[in-house]
Each structure stands twice: as C-alpha cells, then as structure tokens.
Amino acid sequence: MVQRFEGRVAVITGGASGIGLASARRLASEGAKIVIGDLTPELGKAAADEVGGLFVPTDVTEADQVEALFATAVEQFGSVDVAFNNAGISPPEDDSILTTGIEAWDRVQRVNLTSVYLCCKAALPHMQRQGKGSIINTASFVAVMGAATSQISYTASKGGVLSMSRELGVQFARENIRVNALCPGPVNTPLLKELFAKDPERAARRLVHVPVGRFAEPEEIAAAVAFLASDDASFITASQFLVDGGISGAYVTPL
Ligand SMILES: NC(=O)c1ccc[n+]([C@@H]2O[C@H](COP(=O)([O-])OP(=O)(O)OC[C@H]3O[C@@H](n4cnc5c(N)ncnc54)[C@H](O)[C@@H]3O)[C@@H](O)[C@H]2O)c1
Numbered sequence: 001m002v003q004r005f006e007g008r009v010a011v012i013t014g015g016a017s018g019i020g021l022a023s024a025r026r027l028a029s030e031g032a033k034i035v036i037g038d039l040t041p042e043l044g045k046a047a048a049d050e051v052g053g054l055f056v057p058t059d060v061t062e063a064d065q066v067e068a069l070f071a072t073a074v075e076q077f078g079s080v081d082v083a084f085n086n087a088g089i090s091p092p093e094d095d096s097i098l099t100t101g102i103e104a105w106d107r108v109q110r111v112n113l114t115s116v117y118l119c120c121k122a123a124l125p126h127m128q129r130q131g132k133g134s135i136i137n138t139a140s141f142v143a144v145m146g147a148a149t150s151q152i153s154y155t156a157s158k159g160g161v162l163s164m165s166r167e168l169g170v171q172f173a174r175e176n177i178r179v180n181a182l183c184p185g186p187v188n189t190p191l192l193k194e195l196f197a198k199d200p201e202r203a204a205r206r207l208v209h210v211p212v213g214r215f216a217e218p219e220e221i222a223a224a225v226a227f228l229a230s231d232d233a234s235f236i237t238a239s240q241f242l243v244d245g246g247i248s249g250a251y252v253t254p255l
Contacts, residue, residue: 004230005032009077014087016043018189022218023225024051033077037069060087060115070122082229083123086138088112097152105153112157132176134229137165139181141244169238178237180228185244187216211246211253
C-alpha cells in the first residue's frame with residue numbers, strides 16, 4: 001500500500017462503525033496516525049486498538065468535547081492533518097415532514113449538522129497554525145436529490161453540511177486548507193441495514209435507482225476519503241464529491 005499519510009494524523013468522528021471505521025482502517029494502512037472520536041466506548045476503543053490509534057470518547061454535539069478531541073490529537077501526535085467529520089444518525093422518527101416532531105428534527109440537526117460546524121471550528125485553528133490540512137465532511141447524495149421516502153431533517157442536515165463545506169473550502173483555500181463534502185450513495189453499514197436493507201421490498205424500491213445495481217461497501221467510500229484526504233486531491237476543494245454508483249446522474253437504469 002502506498003504510504004500517502006506517513007507522519008500525518010487523521011481525526012475521524014463516528015470512527016467506531018461503518019464508513020468511519022472503514023476509513024480509519026484505510027488511512028492507517030497508508031501510514032496515518034488515527035484518532036477516533038465516537039460515542040460508543042467499546043466499539044470506539046476496539047477500532048482505535050485495531051489501527052494502533054487513539055480513542056477519545058466524544059459526543060460530537062458538545063463543543064467542549066469536540067475541542068478536546070482535536071486538542072488531544074495535537075497533544076498526542078503533534079498535528080491534525082485530516083479531519084473526517086463523519087458521525088451521523090438517521091433515526092426512524094425522522095420521516096415525512098407531516099409526522100416528524102420538533103424533537104426528532106432538532107436531534108438530527110444537532111448530530112448531523114451542528115456537529116460538523118463544531119468539528120470544523122475546532123479543527124481549523126490547528127490547520128491554520130500548521131499551514132495545511134484537509135477537512136472532509138460527510139454529507140450524502142440526498143443533499144442533491146429529493147426522495148419521496150422522506151427523512152426530512154436528515155436531508156436538510158446534509159444540505160447544510162454540503163453548503164457549509166463549500167463555503168469553508170472557498171474561505172480557507174489560500175491557507176492551504178481544503179474542505180470537501182463527501183456525498184455517498186447508500187452504503188452497506190449498520191445505519192442503512194437498520195433503516196431499510198433488511199426489508200427486501202424497501203431495499204428494492206431504492207436499488208432500482210442505482211445504475212450499478214447494488215449498495216456501496218464501506219471500503220469503497222473509504223477509498224474516496226483517502227483520496228480526498230491525500231495530496232492526490234491537492235486541487236480539489238469546495239467540492240460536492242459524489243460517490244454514489246451513478247444515482248445522481250441516472251434517469252433510466254439498466255434492468
Ligand atoms: N450508510 C449510508 O447509506 C450513508 C449514505 C450517505 C451518507 N451517510 C453518512 O455517513 C456517515 C456515517 O454513517 P454510517 O453509515 O457509517 O453509520 P454508522 O451508524 O455505521 O456509524 C455512525 C457512527 O457515528 C457515531 N455517532 C452517532 N452519534 C454520535 C455522536 N453524537 N457523537 C459521536 N459519535 C456519534 C456512532 O456511534 C457510530 O459509530 C453519517 O454521517 C451518515 O449520515 C451514510
């Protein structure tokens with residue numbers, strides 16, 4: 001494996017599971033020191049141990065905990081070269097606007113959108129001091145497409161992540177800090193399996209829109225994260241980086 005992250009440090013929120021875990025493994029395999037911030041201590045610690053990194057128990061909705069996460073990375077390993085702000089939730093109470101209550105709306109906004117604001121706010125001063133950095137914020141393909149199977153707060157939160165990332169990418173471009181919004185299509189992770197993949201009918205309703213005819217594997221998203229995090233993406237910033245199996249480009253898909 002090419003060692004694109006030798007001597008670099010990556011902070012990954014939501015690194016205990018799914019896309020975050022696959023990305024921790026991928027970045028570590030290319031030489032990065034990994035710091036995982038996650039709510040779940042057992043899985044988070046296991047993930048960090050597996051990749052020879054550090055686990056910092058973190059609720060990404062709490063400003064002081066987020067600041068401590070990035071400060072710990074600098075204290076322990078010397079820098080924050082990559083911030084993969086990826087923790088997110090998709091609870092069943094977040095559904096049609098007609099049935100979604102304000103509590104569910106607020107919770108999803110806090111975990112999916114406010115957290116990205118807090119993580120970028122905490123990571124940027126370290127990157128400014130270093131004179132470099134790559135921030136990757138996990139949005140979603142639903143930030144650019146509408147779904148009749150609505151999750152209204154989730155979709156709105158990801159739209160917010162997308163436009164915030166674009167603006168930060170523009171604002172900090174001349175400080176050698178890149179900020180991109182990663183927009184995955186549906187991925188085989190616990191989040192998606194819990195939501196609908198275990199129900200064949202609900203899965204089929206979605207799969208028909210995917211030109212490649214399947215959901216992504218977390219490792220395929222992790223490969224894109226590693227690319228965006230690396231110097232191979234040195235001219236890519238403020239982008240909506242779609243890794244979606246062609247969904248957003250499709251009208252009629254193959255039978
Ligand atoms: N799975 C998909 O199909 C898909 C598609 C597009 C975008 N996404 C996005 O990708 C990201 C990762 O999703 P995933 O599928 O890997 O999910 P996942 O459920 O497998 O992992 C999410 C992780 O985030 C952590 N987390 C949740 N709330 C937290 C909080 N308050 N503080 C700290 N950590 C918290 C969880 O403990 C978990 O480890 C999310 O932002 C999700 O919205 C997922």
